[in-house]
Amino acid sequence: MKRIVVISGKGGTGKTVLSAALVSLMKNGVAVDCDVDASNLHLLLAPDIRREEEFRFGETARINRDLCDSCGRCRSVCRFDAISEHDEIDPVFCEGCGACALACPRNAVEMTENVSGRWFISETRFGPFVHARLDAGEENSGKLVSYVKQKADELAQERSASVQIIDGSPGIGCPVIASLAGVNQALIVTEPTVSGLHDARRVITLARHFQIPVQVVINKYDLNPEMAQTIEVFCRDESIPLAGKIAFDPSVVSSMIAGQTLMEGASAQIRQAVREIWESVAG
Numbered sequence: 434m435k436r437i438v439v440i441s442g443k444g445g446t447g448k449t450v451l452s453a454a455l456v457s458l459m460k461n462g463v464a465v466d467c468d469v470d471a472s473n474l475h476l477l478l479a480p481d482i483r484r485e486e487e488f489r490f491g492e493t494a495r496i497n498r499d500l501c502d503s504c505g506r507c508r509s510v511c512r513f514d515a516i517s518e519h520d521e522i523d524p525v526f527c528e529g530c531g532a533c534a535l536a537c538p539r540n541a542v543e544m545t546e547n548v549s550g551r552w553f554i555s556e557t558r559f560g561p562f563v564h565a566r567l568d569a570g571e572e573n574s575g576k577l578v579s580y581v582k583q584k585a586d587e588l589a590q591e592r593s594a595s596v597q598i599i600d601g602s603p604g605i606g607c608p609v610i611a612s613l614a615g616v617n618q619a620l621i622v623t624e625p626t627v628s629g630l631h632d633a634r635r636v637i638t639l640a641r642h643f644q645i646p647v648q649v650v651i652n653k654y655d656l657n658p659e660m661a662q663t664i665e666v667f668c669r670d671e672s673i674p675l676a677g678k679i680a681f682d683p684s685v686v687s688s689m690i691a692g693q694t695l696m697e698g699a700s701a702q703i704r705q706a707v708r709e710i711w712e713s714v715a716g
Contacts, residue, residue, distance in 0.1 A: 434589055434594060434595055434597065435595065435596045435597070435617050436599060436615060436616040436617050436618070437455070437599065437714055438600075438601045438613060438616045438619050438620070439451060439452045439599065439600055439601060439620045439622060440601035440602070440612060440613070440619060440622070440640075441633070441636065442604065442605065442621070442631070442632025442634070442635050443603055443604065443629070443632040444603040446623055446629065446652055447624070447685075448600065448601075448603065449468070449473055449600050450477070450689065451620075451622055451652070451679075451695075451707070451710070452464075452598060452599075453474060453478060453600075453694045454694045454695035454696050455598050455710070456474075456560075457559050457697065458707070458708070458711045459559065459598055459715075460596075461592075462560055462589075462594050462595060462596040462598060463560065463561050463562070463563065463585050463589045464478060464557065464562040464563070464600075465562075465582065465585040465598065466562070466563070466565070466581070466599075467581055467602060468600055468602045468603070468608070469550065469565045469567045469574050469581065469602075469608065470602060470608060472564055472565065472566055474562075475555075476692065477692060477694055478694075479557065479692060480555030480556065481556045481557070482553050482555045483554055484554040485552075486551065486552055487548045487550075487551055488548070488550040488551060488552050488565065488567075488577050489546045489548055489549065490546075490577070491529045491546075492529040492545060492546055492547060493522070493527045493529055493545055494529070494533050494543070494544055494545075495542070495544075495545050496522055496541055496543075500539050500540065502541075504538065504539075505520075506533075506536045506538060507520070507533035507542055510532045510536045511532065511533055512532070513527065513528050513530075515527040515528070525570070547571070548568070549567060549568055550567040550571060550577055551565065551568075552577070552580065554584065554588060561594075563581055563584050563585040564581065565577050565581045574602075574608045575606075575607035575608050575610065575611040578611035579611045582612075582615070596715065599616065604636075605635050605636055605639045610639070613639070613640060613643055617645075618645070618647075618648065618714055619645050619646070619648075620647075620648050620649075620650060620710075621633055621636055621640070621647055621648070621650070622652055623652070624653055624656075625653065625654050625656060625660035625661040626657065626660060627660070630660070630663065630667065633649065633664070637649075647673055648676040648713060649664070649668050649673055649675055649676060650676050650677050650678070650710055651664055651665070651675070651677075651678045651679070652678075652679045653679065653680070654678040654679065654680065676709075676710045676713040676714055677707075677713060679703060679706045679707070680702060680703070680706070682700050682702065682703050684698065684703060685699050685703060
């Protein structure tokens with residue numbers, strides 16, 4: 434099975450829009466949204482949720498008032514100022530380190546598991562879809578990404594799928610590293626700006642560190658042809674295949690407003706560009 438992750442060095446390059454378009458072209462595949470911090474692939478795929486589960490990770494301290502004698506030992510060892518003078522724990526400040534539970538002479542501090550988000554298995558008009566949502570303010574999104582990929586692999590094996598299209602996170606942080614793990618191909622989406630090239634360089638370096646083949650797509654290339662040419666030269670010098678270029682086209686926005694993928698609502702020019710990209714990465 435081939436796993437293709439679509440990533441970008443920065444947000445707003447059109448990564449998710451392209452991911453949805455590629456999902457619409459896959460045959461016998463599984464769509465995966467690993468951008469759990471700001472998941473939005475579902476907006477274009479309109480999933481019918483078939484399974485929904487909590488994602489639990491980390492712990493938060495809680496004081497059992499029936500056992501607590503307000504000795505203040507827990508407050509004295511807390512390095513995060515999470516315990517008030519009234520022996521109340523603020524879950525926002527609590528890091529779940531457990532020092533207060535160890536220090537309490539009456540075993541009045543209990544560590545409770547956090548619900549950090551939710552994960553879903555859905556069906557779409559293009560096939561199965563595995564996605565998740567990290568709750569606001571929660572951390573460890575890399576853990577949730579890895580869990581989503583695990584569930585996607587299980588579903589792909591169950592369905593005998595031949596390909597996964599993975600919408601990864603932007604940037605180069607932990608969620609991106611988790612998105613890259615175990616994939617066969619990384620498709621880097623960039624835009625013709627100085628920052629676009631700078632951030633593409635960083636994520637390309639990251640993918641190469643893990644020995645993952647990369648290809649590049651330049652989105653809205655015609656808005657700055659000179660910078661697009663600079664990116665093409667960079668790719669040629671670095672022996673990085675250019676999977677394709679997508680022009681700026683109002684039909685792209687129209688298709689998104691209508692909740693459609695590019696292959697459903699964009700112009701013939703855009704659809705042809707996406708087909709060429711698909712042939713490049715899936716071949």
